[in-house]
Amino acid sequence: MLILTRRPGETLCLGENIRITVLGMQGKQVKLGLDVPADITVYREEVYKRVMEENRRALATSNEDFMVAAELWH
Numbered sequence: 001m002l003i004l005t006r007r008p009g010e011t012l013c014l015g016e017n018i019r020i021t022v023l024g025m026q027g028k029q030v031k032l033g034l035d036v037p038a039d040i041t042v043y044r045e046e047v048y049k050r051v052m053e054e055n056r057r058a059l060a061t062s063n064e065d066f067m068v069a070a071e072l073w074h
Contacts, residue, residue, distance in 0.1 A: 006012065011021040019035040036042055043051065 004012065006022045008022050008024050011019050013019050017037050018040070021033040021035070023031040023033045025031070034042060
């Protein structure tokens with residue numbers, strides 16, 4: 001993990017297309033501004049994990065349904 005120190009108003013550049021700016025700090029909270037291309041989806045980590053889990057479950061259900069349907073054809 002890369003650890004960087006930034007002050008409010010300072011920016012990080014990730015490649016050519018992504019900029020992260022520290023907008024402010026209040027106590028333990030840091031407010032960030034993200035400038036990313038429209039084709040890149042940005043999730044908070046906890047939301048991303050839920051989306052991936054739901055996708056995994058949906059795929060597992062689809063595979064099970066396919067196997068049941070295949071058995072019905074025999």
